[in-house]
Amino acid sequence: MADINVTSTSEDGFATTSRVGGFELTVDATEEEGPEPNGTLVADYASCYIPAFRVGAQQRDYDDLGRIEIDAEGDLDGDEDLEAIRFDIRVEADIAGDEDELVERGEDICHVHSALREELHADISVEGSAF
Structure with missing residues (x-):
């Protein structure tokens, strides 16, 4: 089943x-x-990544990240296929110095990240204390 x-x-x-x-x-x-389908895929990826980022942060004792917002971008090739995805993440909490570790933990937990071919994994930047 x-x-x-x-x-x-x-x-x-x-x-x-x-x-x-x-x-x-x-x-x-x-x-x-x-x-359209590519936009839906990028939105699905971002929607999966946010809770994964939160769980990864909780594993590092960040129990309340507050608001998290992702501006996601996708680039298409000449055949209208996705060839690149970028996330700019803004986090309400102060996570200074731990951004890279939290990004990696989110990637390890995010199911959509795991399902995509490696060249489509999002290029991610994070800004803490953003709100």
Whole structure:
């Protein structure tokens, strides 16, 4: 039995609606009915990385990072395939001196990071005491 079950349906055109558990997500290559697939992948990566970053920080006794915000960017090649991803992370807490270790811990924990080919792993910069 599978751990994840998704049903994706496209009636016509380029929009696909996926049912994931009790949620529905529409992805549209033309961006008329929802975000396009590459944008959705970058958003999914960032959405997975934030809780992974928090867990990694908790393992280093940062129990309250406060607000975390990621500005994520993706570069496309000539075939419209993702070739690079960058995260600029702002963290409310003062994490001065521990940024690199926390980034690495987040990468080790993030499931999307683990699922992507290595050349698509995000290039990550972090700014603490940002809010």
